[in-house]
Amino acid sequence: MTSSTLFLSQNDLIAAGATDIDLIGSVLTQAFRLHTEQDFTAPPSSFLKRSDCPHVADRIIGLSAHVGGEFNMEGIKWVASSHVNPDHGLPRANAVIILNDPIHRLPVAIMEGGLISAMRTAVVQGLAAKYLARPDAQTVGLVGAGRIGALTLWTLSQWFPHISDYRVFDVSAERARAFQEHMERQGVNVSIVKSFQAALAPADIGITATTESTPYVTADEFKSGSLFMNVSLMDPQFDFVMAADKVIVDDWEQCVHSDRVLARMHREGLLDRASIHGEFGEVVCGSIAGREHPDERIFWNPFGLAIEDIAVASVLYERSLARPLGQSIQLVDQEWDVLF
Structure with missing residues (x-):
């Protein structure tokens, strides 16, 4: 088991297939099946909301989950939003996704999460239209x-x-x-x-x-x-x-x-x-x-589920490893090596 972490930029994710709606649709269909089969763990989302920032879009949300099945991955999406950003030429929302392997819980990937979040949100609506x-x-x-x-x-x-x-x-x-x-x-x-x-x-x-x-x-x-x-x-x-x-x-x-x-x-x-x-x-x-x-x-x-983000992120991570894409970084130290 490697202790290195793969850093993936938005361009890396695009190269891995993040804008392929058929790929994302297939992943999300399986995620919804796993949801019905209860093959997931996801606590309620965590909202960081300050009283001095009352606008509905001014908050940070933490969505964490373990997704089973073919994905078998844990992780969190940390998605932040500010309603003033568009006035400054910035996107209203941005996100980071961290993936952890489910055995050692080491961080196997850190990736830009805004594109994944936006794509899964849009593709879920396409799936809903197919059925509803x-x-x-x-x-x-x-x-x-x-x-x-x-x-x-x-x-x-x-x-x-x-x-x-x-x-x-x-x-x-x-x-x-x-x-x-x-x-x-x-x-x-x-x-x-x-x-x-x-x-x-x-x-x-x-x-x-x-x-x-x-x-x-x-x-x-x-x-x-x-x-x-x-x-x-x-x-x-x-x-x-x-x-x-x-x-x-x-x-x-x-x-x-x-x-x-x-x-x-x-x-x-x-x-x-x-x-x-x-x-x-x-x-x-x-x-x-x-x-x-x-x-x-x-x-x-659609509330928007962490299992969607983690499922999509895990597939893009595996595709990035196969290319290969991204940059390997060392975040995890070796036990006993600090201050000794």
Whole structure:
């Protein structure tokens, strides 16, 4: 067993396949199966939140897990966010992932985690659309012209080439135009609309990916037969969730541990485990149905699980070793060699 640690930059990860949505989709499908089989360990996420930084996007989250199966890896994603960063030309969120082997617990890899985090978030939405959206979906409405929204639309465009209408709304007209231009360079034509209602109300697949902390989306924007992806925090009002025929989460305990819309509804006695349809891994495994009727309104609430990050990171680590990619560094000392 080597005690060296592989350092992987974002460029290393791209070379290893971090932007290959088919690869990431395959890894995440297996991770969701392992979730249903309970072949994982993941404590509640740790939130570092200061009272003098009240904005919802100002925090650091630690997500740790052991993922079994073919991955058999432990690790943590340390993801930090600041809402002022875009004004300084910096990404709102950044992350570092550390992988530890499950026997000796040595740090086998340290890698840039922002790309992995963003890609797994976007690809999970693509997987959800495969199981939960109408197969004849034509219109996608997105609120929030940011990185996650861009990657999600790109994933949908690759896996659902029949979708013909992409709409985006953002409170910043400048950001919406930049988003439109970026997506056009990726071969995805996006129309800018003037309100969140214009984006979501006609959408077969509705997506919110914002840092909004005050609910604003009402049941009027929940189209019959649509899939709504609550990728961000507090966009939908309670009545929107209550209008759903099915509520599906990735992990019930993680969802109610947070301060997002389902957790708040749970605390107010409006929602419990028995009242939701189930967890997404159950759909993937076939133990519960996904979409059963073309008129169903399905509310999909992905909390974002550490097992997703660790599974993806472990595969990219193994692919990096095979290339080889990255830089080997020595973090672990030899016992007794310090001060003696």
